[in-house]
Amino acid sequence: MTQPMEELRARLAEIEDLRAAAAVLDWDQNTKMPPRGAPARAEALATLHSIAHARFSAEETGRLLERARESLDGADADCDDARLVVVTERRYEKARRVPTELATELARAASLGQQAWKQARAQDDFALFAPYLERNIELARRYVACFEGFGGFECAYDALLDDYDPGMRTTEVERLFGELRDALVPLIGELAEREVDDAVLHERVAVERQRELVEEVLALQGFDPEGWRLDDAVHPFATGLGAGDVRITTRWEEGYFPMALFGAMHECGHGLYEDGIAPELRRTPLGQVDSLSLHESQSRLWENIVGRGRAFAEVLAPRVARRLLDGRALEPETLFRAVNRVRPSFIRVEADEATYGLHVVLRFELEQELIEGRLPVSELPQAWNERVRSYLGLEVQRDCDGVLQDVHWSAGLLGYFPTYALGNMVAAQLWARARRDLPDVEQQIASGELGGLREWLREHIHRHGSKYETGELLQRVVGGPIRTEPFAQYLSDKLGAAYGVQLPDRR
């Protein structure tokens, strides 16, 4: 490594350490911290983000970047060092536009907002949360304003979206979401009225027994207690706190075991991504995953394509029978059908794969209206409920089943939601490719052997960290950009099989 590269890496490593420390504080706040600790925690997080932002956006970083770039003259544009400089330069250009005071305030408001949201949600009282959301939106607008004239951003929402999927644009999401809606609506229309017996999912099972099942499944998936933790959280999440330290969370419902099981598989999918980042990228900006669409492709692939797939039902059914049903028989086919029941519902994270996309479209639209000032926060619950009625045909009765269900807005994460639906699309594209590369992958999965798929994903996706934007990585792996069709086709195939009906061919 050249001297300028070493100096750049040393500076970035310190900033990554601050980020890792903030991630520990965040994890703790959402799993362990007693409620009265919230104000002090918000200050500590604000300080960490403030120092990290000031150091990163300082001119010294720019100088080190420039010297590092010069020192790489002639190097392979695809090598770690070259990618590190390119990715970091873009982040630097963005960070420089954001005053440290605003970055600090965003962190403080996010921390306070989450705590307020927890209370508002527990008490089903949107009014408790509204001032914090207003503050977050006001700050998001100030943030967006920093990017006036920034290359490639065509609207306010672009500046937000780019933080969660660098290079992705609002118009592209609109186009993809239009196709998605066109694919989903007829599918839902075809299936939502059909009866599926999913009574087995609603039997009461004590959390401690569910936990044994979840731990067994996670172990198959790649959870390693030496380097991972599983905890409870109101809103499940996964986070990587540095090499060898992956934290995932889930939540438990005694009358609905899929909540914890598939939630844990989902977060474990995220965790495998964090765990699989190449050691040599750690403590650099490439050692965290910038594209949440890619990140979500991993969680959704494990949760839905594997977890709710026909092959894995062979693994799950006997284990559910033994651990949760006192040994009563459960046919894999029965379980497969039950966990793939299509039925509009209130909660995004509990939605089936067909209706899920509509939950995301709804949030994407509302976020744009909020950020552009077309929708005041006071009218948000009403707007939410109207859209749920229109998209899902349901009447929201309580805000905690509606506008208060997700943590994101409380944490200032505006522009994040689209990556969930984009992740579904990417997951289907990767799955199609993996099945070509690993012709017996479904037999492997049916026998409980998940290592083949995991290693394929590690090789093609995980290890690269943030070396490539979503489109670049997809180009390398599947030879093209994000597309809706593979996801639509996957859904048609799978739900057709589950329901025993012929659904439209989307090829």
Next chain:
Amino acid sequence: MTQPMEELRARLAEIEDLRAAAAVLDWDQNTKMPPRGAPARAEALATLHSIAHARFSAEETGRLLERARESLDGADADCDDARLVVVTERRYEKARRVPTELATELARAASLGQQAWKQARAQDDFALFAPYLERNIELARRYVACFEGFGGFECAYDALLDDYDPGMRTTEVERLFGELRDALVPLIGELAEREVDDAVLHERVAVERQRELVEEVLALQGFDPEGWRLDDAVHPFATGLGAGDVRITTRWEEGYFPMALFGAMHECGHGLYEDGIAPELRRTPLGQVDSLSLHESQSRLWENIVGRGRAFAEVLAPRVARRLLDGRALEPETLFRAVNRVRPSFIRVEADEATYGLHVVLRFELEQELIEGRLPVSELPQAWNERVRSYLGLEVQRDCDGVLQDVHWSAGLLGYFPTYALGNMVAAQLWARARRDLPDVEQQIASGELGGLREWLREHIHRHGSKYETGELLQRVVGGPIRTEPFAQYLSDKLGAAYGVQLPDRR
């Protein structure tokens, strides 16, 4: 507040935030972190300490301190601002002598050392730990060397001791420990051979049932779930992570419930100190307690003077009977005697109050030999075992019951141990004073009402944070310096009552 004071406070608040963040990372490392996370955590902690140290010891801090001091001309020397400047100036003078590179290395080595110690202890293998201890001692020597010529330090150990009890000196500890030994040895000689029936303490009780008892007792003591947490730890500790966030830990032994119970009461005593610091001192250097002798006086007071006292036996006995003994009768007097059995043993934190002091004296002596280079690490286990034989008459069979039992040296905490025995002395002095101020405090305690004592401690000790050094605060509360006699007299009175014998009057 004057402008210079405000500027000083703003700078110090940021540094305290970094310290609070490091405390979260430390807590997590010792309660939750998966083992493979250790190296990355060490880096993150090193960076936090490095940045905090660099900011604190920067000349800008000195300038702000000077301007703040000038702005306070004529102010009450006892007001928060004046004390903040005095206490911070002394810390600043010390910090300036320590290069940031060394501060960083101390933090990194402490983090790695703790992880190595955990493994060495679990495997009862000192050799796994030895290189980390050697590193910590080497760094401690470099640290000590920074204070050559620093006012008032007369020997290497003074520089270490001062970090855990500012103003305390090795010669003073030697004098007090000499008196302590003179008081303890005949007491132990008198009592150690007498039979005490403590079979009730060794009944097997599942952890979950013990937990109910512990939670009930902690609630009496002042544990509030809205602002506190109780977790498990290999080596129990307490930490304040900022206002409204107190973390205590304990460990459980199914065949010996006092381990968890009195351990939790001990840590809760620390926690009450952290919880009771005045809000206006938070996010300043006065908002953390510098004197661990004072800190330990609180934990030992609650654990031993209250927890193992005759009055509280009235509260404990029926609860132990109901929760742990399936309702079998337990006389308070029987419990009182059992928990005050004097018997030399291997583990410091399990030692009775009479032999405890000898465990500390032993460590104090070994630490001085280690730091002065008179004892190589390779010979430490042998030296330890010899001293245990000489002081306690016991043969150490396994290093995990000997030199590997305490976390401190692994975390670079050399000079810390004396504060445990000093804390016992201070606790007895405070207790004597509290009984004068609250004549019915024992009746209150016997009825389970611990609020009177807690509030007395909050008023006289806790709220002051680090405003005063140990000697200054004791002067205010008991009218004099640390003394051995009150502790010796307390032990004579209590153990005499427990054993039904006449012990020497130490007045």
